[in-house]
Amino acid sequence: MIPIRLMTAEDLPLGMRLKSQAGWNQTPADWRRFLAMQPEGCLVAELDGVAVGTAVVTAFEAVALISMVLVEQEHRGRGVGKALMNRAIQVAEELGCRTIRLDATPLGRPLYEALGFVAQYGLTRYAGMSGAVGDPSTTASLVVRFSGFEDINAILTMDAAVTGTQRGKFLTRLFAEEPSAVRVAQRDGRIAGYFAFRPGSDALQLGPCIALTDEAGIALLTDALSRYIGSRVYWDFPSSHSGAVALAKSAGLSAQRQLLRMCRGEAVNDDDARLWASSGPELG
Structure with missing residues (x-):
């Protein structure tokens, strides 16, 4: 079982490193905003005591958005992303959300489909x-x-x-x-x-x-x-x-x-x- 804990401000360098590996556009201010809006939804996965992945759940009343599902390049393919998603879905349900949404990259789409997500429309x-x-x-x-x-x-x-x-x-x-x-x-x-x-x-x-x-x-x-x-x-x-x-x-x-x-x-x-x-x- 892959341990998953709550993110803290000390994990911002991890978040910035992972988003850079993925070629994403976030800044430290974005990560701080996530922590301020939904601290119980900011997640970190660990392998052998080392932080290797992130996910964020933001609840807007009945609708939750999952984002920032990122895994260290050298640890991909070991079930980290799936463990993060399962925990993120659980958090959203614990927060009373009836709908969970996300914007999928081609890399993440097969995992999300396996977890019961269905396509709505494309974004460019x-x-x-x-x-x-x-x-x-x-x-x-x-x-x-x-x-x-x-x-x-x-x-x-x-x-x-x-x-x-x-x-x-x-x-x-x-x-x-x-x-x-x-x-x-x-x-x-x-x-x-x-x-x-x-x-x-x-x-x-x-x-x-x-x-x-x-x-x-x-x-x-x-x-x-x-x-x-x-x-x-x-x-x-x-x-x-x-x-x-x-x-x-x-x-x-x-x-x-x-x-x-x-x-x-x-x-x-x-x-x-x-x-x-x-x-x-x-x-x-």
Whole structure:
């Protein structure tokens, strides 16, 4: 039996080493955020007393997200990933979650399928140096502006309606950490969409971005891409989202990798047409 314990702040170097082996984009701030949001969901696997793997469970009321399932390269194929996943599922169930979701890489998909996860839809990561795509941030009736504290309730309500997940504890923390990173699209005094980003070790992670209309989605992402011209960016969104694909290509970005959003338990009926950018593989 592979021992699994709770992660502590002292394990951050382990997390950073494993994510670097996998070529992922997290920073120490991301790991600290996981620990702050769900300390009982941050897991470490050991072999012979040495930490060799991680997994994170984040519960948003009835929906749990599993992420950061990473195993030291030299110890892969020894059942560490399966042990971590089994414990992560157990933690999610102990927290009362009826749905468990994750974004699977091709490497992890066979394991997740064996554990009862089923495919929902694909996501594509577009990456590259951000290029200018125009400036439609202000029109006769639609304005893109910095978000303020007064917007948070409207943002959380919109996000829950589109994602089917109560992500308040993530979004409020993200907004507090990077208040200047949050923008909203407003039409006739009503918020029609929001956008946020966070720094990464390799690139700026664009998203989350939720928009109720194509006009708002295009305005928010065009605004973001224009503000980060010359910066390396990652942008994850549903593979079938033709509007996002067209905008990403017009900004000079290219498809880098594919992910598969998977679910175990009750299905979440999210509105992927209004999901202009996910929060990355970690948080849906």
